[in-house]
Amino acid sequence: MKHKIGVYICHCGGNISDYVDVKRVAEEMAKIEGVEISVDTIFACADSSQKQIANDIKEKGIDGIVVASCSPKLHYPTFSSVAEHAGLNKYNYVHANIREQCSWAHSDNKPKATEKAIQIVKAAIARVKESEALETIEVDSQKIIAVIGAGVAGMRAADELADLGIKVYLIEREFFVGGRIAQLDYLCSTTETGKELVTRLYEKIMDNPNITLFTGAEVIEKKGSIGNFNLKVKITPRYIKNKCKKDELLKAIEVCPVEVLDEFNFGITKRKAIYKNFPSEYPQIPTIDSKNCTRCGECEKVCSSIDFSQKEEVLDLSVGSILVATGFDPYTPKENEFGWGIDNVVTLPQFRRIINMCDDKLVYNGKKIKHIAYIYCVGSRQVDGENKYCSRYCCTATLYTSILTKNKYKDVQSYHFTRGIRTYGKQEIVYDKSSRQGDIFLQSYEDEPPMIEQKKGKTIVKINDILTNKMELEVEADLVVLVTGIEPRKDTNISEVLKIPKGRDKFYNEIHMKLRPVETVIDGVTIAGACQGPKNIMESMNSALSAAAKSYSIVNKGKLNLPPIIAVVNKETCTWCNKCLDACPYDAISKISENGKDIAFVNESVCKGCGMCLPVCESDSLELLGYTNHEIENMIKALVD
Amino acid sequence: MTVVNQNLPKILVFSTEKISDPAIDMAGLLKLHYPPKVYTIVVPCSSAIKPKWILKAFEDGFDGVFIAADGTDCPYGESCVEKTSALVQNTQDKMKTKGIEPAKLRMAAICSVCSEAFVKQMKTFTEYLVNQQ
Ligand SMILES: Cc1cc2nc3c(=O)[nH]c(=O)nc-3n(C[C@H](O)[C@H](O)[C@H](O)COP(=O)(O)OP(=O)(O)OC[C@H]3O[C@@H](n4cnc5c(N)ncnc54)[C@H](O)[C@@H]3O)c2cc1C
Numbered sequence: 001m002k003h004k005i006g007v008y009i010c011h012c013g014g015n016i017s018d019y020v021d022v023k024r025v026a027e028e029m030a031k032i033e034g035v036e037i038s039v040d041t042i043f044a045c046a047d048s049s050q051k052q053i054a055n056d057i058k059e060k061g062i063d064g065i066v067v068a069s070c071s072p073k074l075h076y077p078t079f080s081s082v083a084e085h086a087g088l089n090k091y092n093y094v095h096a097n098i099r100e101q102c103s104w105a106h107s108d109n110k111p112k113a114t115e116k117a118i119q120i121v122k123a124a125i126a127r128v129k130e131s132e133a134l135e136t137i138e139v140d141s142q143k144i145i146a147v148i149g150a151g152v153a154g155m156r157a158a159d160e161l162a163d164l165g166i167k168v169y170l171i172e173r174e175f176f177v178g179g180r181i182a183q184l185d186y187l188c189s190t191t192e193t194g195k196e197l198v199t200r201l202y203e204k205i206m207d208n209p210n211i212t213l214f215t216g217a218e219v220i221e222k223k224g225s226i227g228n229f230n231l232k233v234k235i236t237p238r239y240i241k242n243k244c245k246k247d248e249l250l251k252a253i254e255v256c257p258v259e260v261l262d263e264f265n266f267g268i269t270k271r272k273a274i275y276k277n278f279p280s281e282y283p284q285i286p287t288i289d290s291k292n293c294t295r296c297g298e299c300e301k302v303c304s305s306i307d308f309s310q311k312e313e314v315l316d317l318s319v320g321s322i323l324v325a326t327g328f329d330p331y332t333p334k335e336n337e338f339g340w341g342i343d344n345v346v347t348l349p350q351f352r353r354i355i356n357m358c359d360d361k362l363v364y365n366g367k368k369i370k371h372i373a374y375i376y377c378v379g380s381r382q383v384d385g386e387n388k389y390c391s392r393y394c395c396t397a398t399l400y401t402s403i404l405t406k407n408k409y410k411d412v413q414s415y416h417f418t419r420g421i422r423t424y425g426k427q428e429i430v431y432d433k434s435s436r437q438g439d440i441f442l443q444s445y446e447d448e449p450p451m452i453e454q455k456k457g458k459t460i461v462k463i464n465d466i467l468t469n470k471m472e473l474e475v476e477a478d479l480v481v482l483v484t485g486i487e488p489r490k491d492t493n494i495s496e497v498l499k500i501p502k503g504r505d506k507f508y509n510e511i512h513m514k515l516r517p518v519e520t521v522i523d524g525v526t527i528a529g530a531c532q533g534p535k536n537i538m539e540s541m542n543s544a545l546s547a548a549a550k551s552y553s554i555v556n557k558g559k560l561n562l563p564p565i566i567a568v569v570n571k572e573t574c575t576w577c578n579k580c581l582d583a584c585p586y587d588a589i590s591k592i593s594e595n596g597k598d599i600a601f602v603n604e605s606v607c608k609g610c611g612m613c614l615p616v617c618e619s620d621s622l623e624l625l626g627y628t629n630h631e632i633e634n635m636i637k638a639l640v641d
Numbered sequence: 642m643t644v645v646n647q648n649l650p651k652i653l654v655f656s657t658e659k660i661s662d663p664a665i666d667m668a669g670l671l672k673l674h675y676p677p678k679v680y681t682i683v684v685p686c687s688s689a690i691k692p693k694w695i696l697k698a699f700e701d702g703f704d705g706v707f708i709a710a711d712g713t714d715c716p717y718g719e720s721c722v723e724k725t726s727a728l729v730q731n732t733q734d735k736m737k738t739k740g741i742e743p744a745k746l747r748m749a750a751i752c753s754v755c756s757e758a759f760v761k762q763m764k765t766f767t768e769y770l771v772n773q774q
Contacts, residue, residue: 071666100669101681112677119680225659225716499660499714499753501667521663521753565685583688585718610717611689615728620693627684632694639680640651640702 002064002092002129004036006056007121010044010069012099019103021114025068028118032125036062044069045515050082057086064088064128068096068121073521074512089133091564091626096124119639126638130630136561137604141227142320143555146171148219148494151179152537153529153544154325155201160548161323162210166555169317170205170213171233175287176277177202177215179327180530183264183349185356187537188400188430195280197537202282215283220314222322222497225608226524227560231317237310239288244305249274249286252299252306260292266330266350269357274299274306320555321524323547324508326494328530331379331387331484338375338482339452344459345480347378348398355405362409364479370411373461373477374398375450376418380485383446389505391485392534396427398483399434406437414439415475417450417463443467452480486534498525507533518547526550565609565626567602574599574621580613589613649678650704650770652763655690656681659716661709661751661759668756675763679707687711687748688724692732695746696739705745705770709759712750722750742773 007029011017022040030038037056041049044067056062065088067079072095080090098117106113143166147158150172158170176182178198185193205211214235221232240249258273271277273293276286288299288306300306330349333340343365346354354364362369376398380391395418402414416439423431435441442465444450450463462474488507495502500520503509508527511519518526528547529540554560567580567588576598581589588606591598600621611624623629656662662683668675684690687710695706708725715721725748733743747766751759 073663073666097666097681100666102669104669104672105675106677107672108674109677116677116680123680123682223718501663501754504671521666522659583724585720608717610686610721611684612686612717612721612724614689615691615724615731620691624685624689627689629691629693632682632691633697635682636653636694636698636703637701639653639682640698 001034002131003034004061004063005034005125005128006053006060006062006065007035007038007125008044008049008053008065008067009038009040009098009121010067011040011042012069012103013043016069016099016103019107019110019113020098020117021110022117024114025098025117025121029121029125032122034129035125036060045075045078050078053079053082054086057083057088062088064092064094064131066094066096066121066124066128068098068117068124070099071097071101074516091134092128092131094124094128094131096121119641122641123635123638126634127631130628130634132625134564134625137564137566138559139227139562139605141555141558141560142229142318143167143558144169144317144319145321145323145551145555146219146229146231146317146319147323147325149173149179149325149327149529149531150177150213150215151325151327151529151540152181152197152201153327153540154179154323155198155205156541157323157325157528157544157548158211159201159204159208160545161552162205162208164552164556166210166552168211169233169319170211171217171219172213172215173218175215175238176281176283177213178282181537182277182281184352186400186404188396189426195278198282199280213283214315216287219494219497226554227320227562229319229322229524231319231322233315233317235313235315236290237312238285239290239306239308239310240285241305241307242285244285245303248303249305252303253286255298255302257296257298258292258294260289265353265357266347268346268350268353321526321551322498323526323528323551324494324498324500324531325527325529325544325547326489326531328486328534329489331391331487333378333482333484338378338450339459339480340482342452342454342459342480344478345452345482347482347484348374348394348401349484351479351481352401355401355408360409362405362412367478369478371413371415371476371478372402372405372481373415373417373475373479374402374481374483375452375461376416376483378482378484379487381419381446387485387487387505389534390422392422393536394483394485395422396430396536398481399423399430399439402434402439403430403437415461415477416441417461418443419446441467442473486530488531498522500525500527505533507531518543518550524554563609563626565624566604566607567609567611567613567622567624569600569602570621570623571599573619575619576600577618579616579618580622583612583616585610585612648771648774649676650767650774651678651702652676652680652705652707652766652770653698653703654679654681654707654709655687656683656709656751657687657711657715658683658685660711660714660753661687661755663753664751664755664759665709667754668760671756673756673760675760676767679763679767686715686717686721688715688721688728690725690728692728692735695732696735699736699741699745704774705747705766707762707766708746708748709751710748712752714750714752745770745773
């Protein structure tokens with residue numbers, strides 16, 4: 001029983017104290033028997049507060065602490081280590097969640113939020129009183145990491161991990177690697193093209209024996225937990241032999257009678273059912289798209305490398321950590337949104353493919369293009385739609401595209417219909433350059449966006465321009481480019497399988513935006529690149545490398561220290577009835593004989609602490625450390641008292 | 642819902658560390674409000690809840706107990722579904738013999754992103770318990 005308890009109530013800036021009267025909570029707690037100190041603090045996680053807690057433990061002989069602040073998912077490790085460093089066993093620290101589960105959840109009802117906070121902290125005190133000092137348990141961890149998605153983020157993370165000596169399974173859903181940048185040629189802010197970047201990364205990956213790349217591969221099931229995940233990965237075959245004859249394959253593509261819209265070119269061209277997106281694409285083997293292939297057999301007649309006997313496979317992979325880098329989709333405009341549906345209205349990703357395909361003259365739909373109107377913030381910063389966020393990449397990418405276009409075709413004139421340019425950091429240079437080449441900038445507020453209309457076969461863009469004090473201006477455009485923002489990847493079941501929480505913007509959510517930006521609440525699963533939110537390549541790399549470091553730190557020792565939350569048997573009362581053995585999913589329980597009596601025995605290194613054995617025991621002879629009858633029952637009492 | 646705060650029933654929620662508790666956290670993050678007399682105790686897995694804890698909650702003054710179960714997402718395996726149902730059944734039998742209405746113990750699977758489902762459960766359960774009062 002603890003009788004010198006320290007209680008710390010956090011304001012969290014105002015996140016808690018705006019709704020909960022934290023001073024009152026601290027005062028109420030001070031009245032409880034056994035509470036030595038009870039104070040409120042602006043930020044419990046701040047250095048100075050941590051020092052104060054440590055000092056209280058050392059100097060005032062505090063034997064148990066309660067920190068009432070945000071969700072324990074964020075700062076449980078912080079305060080555990082404060083306790084440990086000050087010489088207190090970390091299991092004598094109990095966390096009370098009064099932000100996510102109190103101040104925020106009841107921000108509509110301040111008096112009740114304060115009352116609830118009082119009960120929550122009381123319960124935490126009741127629990128810490130009963131808490132025991134426990135030691136962590138060591139378990140083996142697989143020294144293998146699964147990286148999901150082979151875009152720039154995934155490839156770079158895999159490369160880094162493999163260099164650190166970790167085995168990597170790189171799992172890509174498409175048949176080719178590179179993700180979105182393979183679809184781009186020149187990239188801002190260097191002269192290196194997307195294809196060159198992909199080639200460099202691909203070659204490094206292929207050279208490294210630690211990496212196994214799976215294409216046409218999707219994770220369909222996840223079991224287990226940090227250190228020991230078991231994944232089922234479905235592999236769809238290419239239907240082409242590994243050692244293939246290149247010239248025969250080219251013929252096979254030629255004779256294939258099936259034509260479908262080419263997603264690689266965002267639907268502005270067509271491709272065959274047997275295809276490769278561009279000549280130097282990796283891996284350099286074409287694939288047969290089984291959804292559209294009619295099995296007519298024409299390709300088999302001209303090519304000996306076709307192999308329809310290949311079967312779908314499901315692989316079982318064991319890994320210690322999972323790094324998710326599944327990227328983004330460009331926003332698809334709704335019908336009529338900024339003229340979408342008119343034949344000379346395209347999206348920025350489509351326009352990048354058009355530039356790539358037009359050598360010396362810029363021509364689209366048989367018409368020469370001279371005047372280009374770019375409409376910004378399509379699918380981003382929406383007033384009515386759901387995408388409230390800024391997609392970050394697009395201002396820079398558009399201005400850069402305008403510079404590329406001018407360099408390549410000389411006689412084009414660009415008009416930018418913006419909502420204020422956001423070329424942050426070094427990207428400001430791109431803005432400067434496009435201004436100097438004679439681009440014209442117009443700007444609207446969010447409530448009065450530019451209008452696109454067709455008049456006598458001409459496409460007119462109109463705006464009430466705020467840069468010229470709301471003059472009504474119009475531009476006759478040969479091509480309208482909708483600067484579409486980005487959204488998380490669609491049609492992916494990976495979020496279902498891994499259950500990573502998503503934020504308000506539907507991108508994957510990190511535990512803490514500032515302090516734990518690549519970890520998720522699913523222990524052992526990290527996130528990188530644009531699946532987490534809009535990012536340019538450099539930002540994607542930053543997060544890829546930090547996610548790699550985080551995943552590495554989980555597996556690198558081959559051992560993990562896990563909480564000592566295991567089941568223990570009361571030898572006195574146990575009368576061996578078999579039920580716990582049946583309930584245990586891990587075979588951690590066996591029957592032993594002690595002093596002439598059969599009783600249950602729990603194997604510590606096998607027990608995972610799920611507690612499934614507890615409710616089945618009729619003599620109540622099993623307890624889970626950290627969740628003992630005393631702890632739980634005292635909490636229940638304190639919550640209603 | 643037109644419930645006067647004073648008479649709000651007290652609900653004890655057993656949530657699970659990896660699955661349903663993150664959903665409850667996210668409900669807060671998204672400021673999806675629910676009745677303020679809902680209190681949570683976190684356990685590793687929903688099939689670890691002892692019937693005697695639930696009975697104790699009623700004895701001590703809770704009006705309802707809700708198990709925010711792991712469902713098929715349980716990190717400890719699928720058997721969780723069946724085991725959680727079994728303990729609910731077992732507890733409800735015991736509640737009957739003690740004269741407690743079995744419907745005052747509810748269970749639903751709340752996945753790690755099912756914040757809205759959680760909030761809805763809390764609202765309907767509160768409403769049910771208010772009508773019982
Ligand atoms: C038009 C345009 C221009 C741009 N220009 C620039 C520029 O000039 N400079 C710059 O820095 N940035 C630019 N960007 C941004 C850049 O494209 C991104 O930063 C980058 O692509 C993010 O990489 P990623 O690996 O996170 O995602 P992605 O490139 O989207 O790659 C994700 C990969 O994961 C795979 N995947 C998805 N789901 C699954 C699944 N369930 N299982 C397995 N695999 C899966 C995908 O097939 C893909 O290969 C531009 C973006 C656009 C749209």
